[in-house]
Amino acid sequence: MQSVESKILYNDRLAEGYYRLGLSWKTPEVKAGHFVMLRVSDGMDPLLRRPFGVLRLIGAKGKASRGTGIELLYRVVGRGTGILSAKRPGETLGILGPLGNGFPVPDKGQKVIMVTGGMGIVPLHMLAQRLGQGTLLFGARSKKETFLLEDFKGLGLKIKTATEDGSAGAxxxxxxxxxxxxxPECVVYACGPMGMLKAVSRLCAAEGVKCFVSLERSMACGIGVCLGCAVRTINHEARENRNYKMVCSDGPVFDSRDIDWELL
Ligand SMILES: Cc1cc2nc3c(=O)[nH]c(=O)nc-3n(C[C@H](O)[C@H](O)[C@H](O)COP(=O)(O)OP(=O)(O)OC[C@H]3O[C@@H](n4cnc5c(N)ncnc54)[C@H](O)[C@@H]3O)c2cc1C
Ligand code: FES
Known part of the structure; x- marks a missing residue:
């Protein structure tokens, strides 16, 4: 884990409220599913860093000609992301990371299915890049959100979409x-809204399919100190063995059988 002062390479608006942020970082040893904590303000407001997944590493070629580092994709939902959206190239931000455990690789011969909705798509991008195969199932409210799939085109995945209003895909x-x-030969990787993750976990359990979920909780420290991101877990082999784990330092990726979904 490093704490670095990073220069903003770009902070491009993709659509109303959605931004792509390039941050310089010389040697980020980031794995698929890792996240970073960003200090979006030098002052006291907001005081706490904000967690973001890493979409991809950027290098010395192509789009990366703008610099070497990491690329994030974020949606403006409140004070911190609002401040972030006003940042300009050349300004600096504090990064703490990489944090968390990341996704385990599939076993040989397993058929990979990724399931996501909304900004849950971010951590799955690096996994898709690394695996170069699999099926991506993307859920959205409407066609408007399908621009988030642009980054996945050309990665060798089969992509299927479902929208609640039927304006794109099923x-x-x-x-x-x-x-x-x-x-039975599938392994599922999922990230997105909690209701979606619960339903995915239930389906996989019913079919006896292994499923890894990347959870999101409010995070104050990101390093297992404040205990603010605790989730109740169950050792799935000894069902009664309940315990609390930290999403930031024990996760954010968990075997879905180890989460006590009743409490989420
Ligand atoms: C491990 C991890 C990875 C994340 N990766 C990404 C990412 O790649 N891209 C991205 O856009 N966001 C991501 N998030 C969510 C992001 O951290 C929050 O959206 C951000 O912290 C909100 O900060 P804020 O100050 O703008 O909003 P706040 O002022 O803190 O909150 C404003 C409103 O947004 C709600 N809110 C807070 N967090 C979330 C959330 N996770 N989802 C929906 N609503 C929320 C709050 O309940 C509140 O109503 C991630 C979160 C975690 C824990
Ligand atoms: S955010 Fe502090 S313990 Fe996880």
Whole structure:
């Protein structure tokens, strides 16, 4: 883990409220599923860093000609992300990271399915880049959010979309797509809203399919100190063995069988 002062390489607006942020960082040893904590302000407001997944590493070629470092994708939801959206290239931000455990690699012969919705798509990008195969199931409210899939084109994935209003792909929830795809030889990686993760976990458990979920909780420290991001877990082999784990330092990726979904 490093604490670095990073220069903003770009902070491009993609659509209303969505931004792509390039940050300089010389040697980020980032794995798929890692995240970083960003200090978006030098002052006291907001005091706490904000957590963001890493979309990809940027290097010395192509788009990366703008610099070497990491690229993030974020949605403006409040004070911190609002401040971030006003930042300009050349300004600096504090990064703490890489943090968390990242996704485990699939076993040989396993068929990879990634399930996501909204900004949950971010940590799956680096996994898709590294694996170069698999099926991506993307759920959105409407066609408007499907621009988030642009980064996944050309990565060798089969992409299927479900929208709640039917304006793109199948009409309905992404879990309906998953139910059709699941087979015993699959491994599922999921990140997105908690309701979606619960449903994905339930489906996978019913089919006996291994599933890894990347959880999001409010995070104050990001390093296992404040205990603010605790989730109740169950050792799935000895069902009664309940325990609390920190999403930031024990996760954010967990075997879905180890999460006590009743409390989330
Ligand atoms: C491990 C991890 C990785 C993340 N990766 C990304 C990412 O790649 N891109 C991205 O855009 N966001 C990501 N997030 C969410 C991001 O951290 C929050 O959106 C951000 O901290 C909000 O800060 P704020 O000051 O703008 O909003 P706040 O003022 O803190 O909150 C404003 C409103 O947004 C709500 N809010 C806070 N967090 C979230 C959330 N996670 N989802 C939806 N609503 C929320 C609050 O409940 C509140 O109503 C990630 C979160 C975690 C824990
Ligand atoms: S955010 Fe502080 S312990 Fe996880």
């Amino acid at each position: 009409k309905g929830l992404v879990t309906a797509l998953l139910a059709k795809e699941l087979a």
